[in-house]
Amino acid sequence: MVLQKRLDYGSSGYQVPAMPHVPRSARGKRSVRKKVEDNRMCAFDLLATVAGRLLSERQNSPTPCNITGTSNPTAGKDIIKQEQFENEKPLKAEAFDQGSCDESALGSEIVFQRQSGYASKEHPQIPFATASSPASAFVKSDNRDSFAGESIISSTRAKRGYSLGTNTITKKCGTQRCIPGSMESYEYEGDGINTPRQAEWRISGKVIERNAPDMNIPEDPMDLDAKPPAVVSSDSSAEVPSCRDRVPHDSSVPKCGDGVEFSVYRDDDENSSGCTYPSPVTTHACRAQRIGDRRIRKLLTSKYWKVDPTMSKDGELANTDVEMKSVFHSRRMPCTRQRTQRSSFKRRKLFERCSISASDGGIFRDGISNPPGKGGIKLEASDSPATLHGANGASSSTTGQKSSYESGDYHVKLSIKSFKVPELFIEIPENATVGSLKRTVLEAVTAILGGGLRVGVLLQGKKVRDDCKTLRQAGIAHAEKLDNLGFTLEPNPRQAPAPLTSSKDPHLLHSGDATEPLARIAPAKPAPYQGAYDANPQPVLTSAANCPESDRDSVQSPADAPSLDKTTANSRALVPVPQMNAEALSVVPLCKSRRSEMVQRRIRRPFSVAEVEALVQAVEKLGTGRWRDVKLRAFDNAKHRTYVDLKDKWKTLVHTARISPQQRRGEPVPQELLDRVLSAHAYWSQQQARLQVKPPPAQTCLLL
DNA sequence: TTTAGGG
DNA sequence: CCCTAAA
Known part of the structure; x- marks a missing residue:
């Protein structure tokens, strides 16, 4: 022990x-x-x-x-x-x-x-x-x-x-x-x-x-x-x-x-x-x-x-x-x-x-x-x-x-x-x-x-x-x-990695090209190192x-995230592994694999009804276009939800609300919520339009 | 960094 | 969700 x-x-x-x-x-x-x-x-x-x-x-x-x-x-x-x-x-x-x-x-x-x-x-x-x-x-x-x-x-x-x-x-x-x-x-x-x-x-x-x-x-x-x-x-x-x-x-x-x-x-x-x-x-x-x-x-x-x-x-x-x-x-x-x-x-x-x-x-x-x-x-x-x-x-x-x-x-x-x-x-x-x-x-x-x-x-x-x-x-x-x-x-x-080749270090230059074969440098006293030293x-x-x-x-800080969030987070922690693993490992075409490695897509994490609810509520209050605020207000603890995510979700919610229930997929969102989405969306769209339209009219008026 | 939108 | 242009 x-x-x-x-x-x-x-x-x-x-x-x-x-x-x-x-x-x-x-x-x-x-x-x-x-x-x-x-x-x-x-x-x-x-x-x-x-x-x-x-x-x-x-x-x-x-x-x-x-x-x-x-x-x-x-x-x-x-x-x-x-x-x-x-x-x-x-x-x-x-x-x-x-x-x-x-x-x-x-x-x-x-x-x-x-x-x-x-x-x-x-x-x-x-x-x-x-x-x-x-x-x-x-x-x-x-x-x-x-x-x-x-x-x-x-x-x-x-x-x-x-x-x-x-x-x-x-x-x-x-x-x-x-x-x-x-x-x-x-x-x-x-x-x-x-x-x-x-x-x-x-x-x-x-x-x-x-x-x-x-x-x-x-x-x-x-x-x-x-x-x-x-x-x-x-x-x-x-x-x-x-x-x-x-x-x-x-x-x-x-x-x-x-x-x-x-x-x-x-x-x-x-x-x-x-x-x-x-x-x-x-x-x-x-x-x-x-x-x-x-x-x-x-x-x-x-x-x-x-x-x-x-x-x-x-x-x-x-x-x-x-x-x-x-x-x-x-x-x-x-x-x-x-x-x-x-x-x-x-x-x-x-x-x-x-x-x-x-x-x-x-x-x-x-x-x-x-x-x-x-x-x-x-x-x-x-x-x-x-x-x-x-x-x-x-x-x-x-x-x-x-x-x-x-x-x-x-x-x-x-x-x-x-x-x-x-x-x-x-x-x-x-x-x-x-x-x-x-x-x-x-x-x-x-x-x-x-x-x-x-x-x-x-x-x-x-x-x-x-x-x-x-x-x-x-x-x-x-x-x-x-x-x-x-x-x-x-x-x-x-x-040689780019960083290495860039040689401002005299020692390195002295030693020779970094890309040169090992033999060149290995036997020599590690000048660069020494130099650094x-x-x-x-x-x-x-x-x-x-x-x-x-x-x-x-x-280390105490958990402050909602249990919901944590739970999902934990439960999902392991989810991506298989895919990634397979993806990363089954590298045949180098480029492909590399790409996959590089830009790893975030795991998909569908919004729960509770989250949707929170989102809707926040948007109703704050309006669309203030996603950062929405995030802070309703998803501050959900680290995996970015304001972009919220915006996207709202987008899909609006879309979902407009399509027939049969066309909807995933966890069903209560119609009530969808209705609120539509109304909120309509309201804020109107507000937005007003704000945008206001100035022009004013000006036109002036001009006229 | 955020927003806004297309992909 | 990703990616980005714009702001």
């Missing part, structure tokens, strides 16, 4: 990476939305963040090492929410972004492993029920002291009733911004580590054959299971001393790194509590989100999707990184209006064999960060199929920080062997092409990683390179072979947990 608790990053910190959908009508703050646009995430980010988090967790924990073990794969609670943070200093951000996310530097690999256990037992027909598989992380330290943490990257619902990141909340700590995991504090270490190495991600996936799953899945009971953590193991069980003990509490050091902003996407909508889905990553990833701000949508579509000429025809989309519109449901627009949830992770590259070190400043709790260079976390990936595993040398080290700093050996090394990503459900026609399969998988994966990757398909260990083959032709169509089906995540050299000498981040946590709490 302790494990569970400690691993429960839930809504507090890690957030699921940007999703390829942008919610519409989300009424988030502009600032938030803006952030959304810039969000990028890559495995690197996550790795680093997780590492930071783990360390942080460990330090906060009285029993740092008790994380070892295996956790229930379905423990959806252990969710790594993608941390969102953004650098307010453009230049710095740029550098950072470029440095870590450079396309060429990316080399993570995701291996999909067929795992049969998770979903099937409890919900054989509901594969999604197990959507969350563990993403465990191993933290291994050179110093014997180690700890391991496990978390789950999952898009499944958080236990606490959060929908993952439906909304964005920027949390500021005073004037300083916080970065969870203190990405910016990471620095590369020398010897053997300064070369970015592969960070390996393992995705356990199960290929579920045909038949769309029933999306109406109850919360996965398995979430409650307290299975031991699967992968987490540590090299040593030695307990690591809490870093904070060794870290000088310098009051001058801000709790949150300067210039670092930590934003967490979260649902700030009305308290609908449970608009979360147990759906798999894929579902989330592919489900379109809506955003209230159309500009965003436009921006997304045009700026990223449409503009992307580099997109390879086989679908190695670059787009993914772009608009990962989150799939999470917004509370405000209960389950139908989803908000953009882009990772605020700047899109960074995954490095092949990525080794990075992070300054310890980012991981100490209480927001106390150390000056750069004092310590670091080194992330290094290994080939072994473990989970994120790492050791914490620095933390455990009793060496004084000062000496460490000077000697430079005060490092925490995190070795991330693999990440497990929630189970992905993929449904794809037998005659679909391998390329489309790749794209489908990619879309799901991209949702997690933030893009910049392409997916490779392995069949019985061999790469299937021909994207034009059908699955049948490739031999992927048969169940028995599915066991041997694997997917890999590869850097996608073909295209340099640019931000101030202590960075820290209380990754604190900020979000508090934020979360503060944001």
Whole structure:
């Protein structure tokens, strides 16, 4: 239980990476939305963040090492929410972004492993029920002291009733911004580590054959299971001393790194509590989100999707990184209006064999960060199929920080062997092409990683390179072979995301074209990154947990929506899933799928008689043409009803009232109401006409 | 952001 | 419900 608790990053910190959908009508703050646009995430980010988090967790924990073990794969609670943070200093951000996310530097690999256990037992027909598989992380330290943490990257619902990141909340700590995991504090270490190495991600996936799953899945009971953590193991069980003990509490050091902003996407909508889905990553990833701000949508579509000429025809989309519109449901627009949830992770590259070190400043709790260079976390990936595993040398080290700093050996090394990503459900026609399969998988994966990757398909260990083959032709169509089906995540050299290519960063230029092959940059010292680091000498981040946590709490508000509304919202929360899922996943024609992902149509929510009544009443009072007022007056709590909706409804009501009852469809509206509609409509039309006609007559009179 | 209208 | 031009 302790494990569970400690691993429960839930809504507090890690957030699921940007999703390829942008919610519409989300009424988030502009600032938030803006952030959304810039969000990028890559495995690197996550790795680093997780590492930071783990360390942080460990330090906060009285029993740092008790994380070892295996956790229930379905423990959806252990969710790594993608941390969102953004650098307010453009230049710095740029550098950072470029440095870590450079396309060429990316080399993570995701291996999909067929795992049969998770979903099937409890919900054989509901594969999604197990959507969350563990993403465990191993933290291994050179110093014997180690700890391991496990978390789950999952898009499944958080236990606490959060929908993952439906909304964005920027949390500021005073004037300083916080970065969870203190990405910016990471620095590369020398010897053997300064070369970015592969960070390996393992995705356990199960290929579920045909038949769309029933999306109406109850919360996965398995979430409650307290299975031991699967992968987490540590090299040593030695307990690591809490870093904070060794870290000088310098009051001058801000709790949150300067210039670092930590934003967490979260649902700030009305308290609908449970608009979360147990759906798999894929579902989330592919489900379109809506955003209230159309500009965003436009921006997304045009700026990223449409503009992307580099997109390879086989679908190695670059787009993914772009608009990962989150799939999470917004509370405000209960389950139908989803908000953009882009990772605020700047899109960074995954490095092949990525080794990075992070300054310890980012991981100490209480927001106390150390000056750069004092310590670091080194992330290094290994080939072994473990989970994120790492050791914490620095933390455990009793060496004084000062000496460490000077000697430079005060490092925490995190070795991330693999990440497990929630189970992905993929449904794809037998005659679909391998390329489309790749794209489908990619879309799901991209949702997690933030893009910049392409997916490779392995069949019985061999790469299937021909994207034009059908699955049948490739031999992927048969169940028995599915066991041997694997997917890999590869850097996608073909295209660097627009944001990345724009290089104002000298480092980047120095390194070469961002679109260049990995080899060019990977081996080199991550200059961009370094640059970013340099640019931000101030202590960075820290209380990754604190900020979000508090934020979360503060944001939660009691339900104020009418029960009716809530009920419908909740009950419908799950409705869209199946469609979306199917739609998003059965991507054969790329364009089509993309479109569907992008512009997700809101779920249809017929007006109830009660709503109609309220509408009629309001209109009778306010008249037509004042839809905003009508909205405020009668539907203020119905977040999913926009004034446009009300206007539309009125329009249809008028129409309905004019047609014969036989022609009417849907829930019958009492004739009495319809009569009122007609009379009100007539009245206000007349009023409107009067107002319009009045002036002219007056003028004519004058003229005459 | 709202309104108004066509789709 | 969506999309948009206009205001």
